[in-house]
Amino acid sequence: DADVTQTPRNRITKTGKRIMLECSQTKGHDRMYWYRQDPGLGLRLIYYSFDVKDINKGEISDGYSVSRQAQAKFSLSLESAIPNQTALYFCATSEGTGVTYEQYFGPGTRLTVT
Amino acid sequence: AQSVTQLGSHVSVSEGALVLLRCNYSSSVPPYLFWYVQYPNQGLQLLLKYTTGATLVKGINGFEAEFKKSETSFHLTKPSAHMSDAAEYFCAVSGPWKSSGDKLTFGTGTRLAVRP
Numbered sequence: 001d002a003d004v005t006q007t008p009r010n011r012i013t014k015t016g017k018r019i020m021l022e023c024s025q026t027k028g029h030d031r032m033y034w035y036r037q038d039p040g041l042g043l044r045l046i047y048y049s050f051d052v053k054d055i056n057k058g059e060i061s062d063g064y065s066v067s068r069q070a071q072a073k074f075s076l077s078l079e080s081a082i083p084n085q086t087a088l089y090f091c092a093t094s095e096g097t098g099v100t101y102e103q104y105f106g107p108g109t110r111l112t113v114t
Numbered sequence: 115a116q117s118v119t120q121l122g123s124h125v126s127v128s129e130g131a132l133v134l135l136r137c138n139y140s141s142s143v144p145p146y147l148f149w150y151v152q153y154p155n156q157g158l159q160l161l162l163k164y165t166t167g168a169t170l171v172k173g174i175n176g177f178e179a180e181f182k183k184s185e186t187s188f189h190l191t192k193p194s195a196h197m198s199d200a201a202e203y204f205c206a207v208s209g210p211w212k213s214s215g216d217k218l219t220f221g222t223g224t225r226l227a228v229r230p
Binding site: 004040041042043044045048058090092102103104105106107108 | 123148150155156157158159160163204217218220221222223
């Protein structure tokens with residue numbers, strides 16, 4: 001089984017709808033991240049969490065919110081989806097012992113807002 | 115603030131030819147550098163990383179990269195391209211944990227095509 005899973009893998013929604021993207025991990029990592037990928041822009045950080053009680057905004061957090069329900073679960077919500085939030089969304093995890101580690105990515109969720 | 119520039123959004127090589135993907139970074143602290151690969155319809159997979167120590171870093175699938183502080187570069191190379199190397203490659207930079215936590219800043223990516 002995959003270490004980092006994302007649900008759903010694909011989602012089409014309408015403008016104004018609230019949607020939630022979910023991420024679960026079995027790696028036992030403390031740190032979790034949400035990125036969005038747009039063609040030609042690379043990956044940009046939306047939110048990150050160093051533990052259940054520590055959640056921080058990334059560079060493009062407007063229009064998004066997150067919830068860290070447990071060490072293993074980190075959800076991203078779009079309160080009122082708009083077309084320019086159409087993108088590929090990735091969840092990632094890394095170890096959390098005060099040293100910079102590489103991040104491990106989920107397979108992504110392709111979101112289309114019509 | 116940190117940033118990454120990847121020169122060339124698309125690179126095409128013949129099978130068996132040298133692969134060279136360029137990455138330059140900007141960082142106010144000693145950088146940690148990463149190369150990730152993304153195959154179609156998949157997430158990102160770590161190819162290799164530089165944190166401290168030896169500046170020539172070897173990764174998976176025959177790739178390697180050299181950290182050159184004087185040139186602020188971390189170019190990715192592979193001596194002989196294989197068809198299976200066709201993918202998108204991302205360079206990323208992070209500072210040491212104490213200064214910037216784990217935040218990765220990604221380049222815009224280079225799509226590698228391998229011609230038969």
